[in-house]
């Protein structure tokens with residue numbers, strides 16, 4: 357992704373949420389920052405007057421997939437007709453960001469399965485720039501398993517979620533589903549384009565996910581790491597224009613489009629890849645949950661269930677973070693992670709003293725609120741630039757990733 361040399365272009369999609377009227381305020385807040393073109397869904401047009409959006413944006417609002425396109429007469433020999441004109445696709449091509457605000461449950465579903473039955477959904481399949489959504493709906497809709505699953509699919513594909521917030525909803529209920537404040541959305545857009553340039557030319561390596569240590573040809577020792585934090589960090593570095601290498605253990609996630617993916621299974625493979633790439637990197641983010649031990653003698657055949665007890669002898673794996681810290685040049689920045697089940701602050705602080713990385717990001721694992729399984733997390737970050745550890749309150753991993761990189765930039 358390259359830094360736009362022009363005023364950034366945002367394609368603002370407005371869908372059929374009760375919050376659609378707030379899009380007028382959003383456009384007014386975005387206009388001084390970016391060029392805004394509006395695409396309105398059919399349901400959206402029933403909930404906010406098109407004229408108000410045109411007045412706020414200062415340009416025509418697009419609603420139809422077919423308006424302005426040129427049909428080709430039957431019988432025209434192939435290759436002899438002018439190219440079909442689909443004007444709105446032209447703008448999707450040059451958009452720097454597609455922002456869908458508000459986004460309905462319906463539109464999340466369409467986006468997650470790749471439907472293309474109206475202008476906005478078609479544009480989303482066409483767009484190669486990042487896609488952000490700001491959902492707005494009733495709390496029961498937001499918590500419906502189908503919506504939860506669609507949101508997870510979209511997140512794993514790199515779609516960024518702004519909100520929803522928790523609070524009083526238009527329907528009178530209270531809970532999650534509130535449209536994020538237009539000023540907050542505009543602020544995120546502003547910081548996104550400001551950050552664009554910040555890491556251009558930087559090379560960043562991120563490790564993510566668990567490792568798997570084989571016991572025999574069919575069994576492994578592993579952990580519950582989902583890889584979500586590491587993938588979010590890779591995305592955040594990419595958003596800042598960095599060149600990103602993602603060294604990932606086995607996960608179910610789709611890597612962000614644009615990163616160089618290096619797939620590994622064992623801690624030894626991860627160690628080898630990290631050391632191979634280390635000399636070229638400016639920033640090393642060690643977010644993987646690497647197994648501390650591996651099986652000393654891997655059975656070449658499946659171990660049979662013949663004995664009542666079975667002992668495995670384990671040997672220590674290489675300390676990847678420790679070695680990176682020893683071998684790094686003074687200009688190379690390193691972010692370490694600590695996953696603790698108890699005494700988070702004390703244990704993480706002790707790890708940071710042993711392994712003084714530029715940042716040490718500590719998170720709680722195990723139990724219901726385990727950082728491993730959840731989309732959201734809260735973190736304690738030890739920074740060389742701060743006298744006290746910084747608490748990053750519970751938030752989506754995508755947002756936390758941005759905040760971690762901000763702390764590294766201090």
Ligand SMILES: Cc1cc2nc3c(=O)[nH]c(=O)nc-3n(C[C@H](O)[C@H](O)[C@H](O)COP(=O)(O)O)c2cc1C
Pocket residue numbers: 370371372373374375397398399400459460461462463492493494497
């Ligand atoms: C008055 C009204 C308000 C609505 N508000 C919402 C909402 O806030 N969120 C939502 O997901 N759907 C809402 N809906 C339902 C959507 O408009 C409906 O699912 C529609 O098909 C969405 O189409 P779109 O995603 O193409 O815009 C509302 C419907 C009505 C009639």
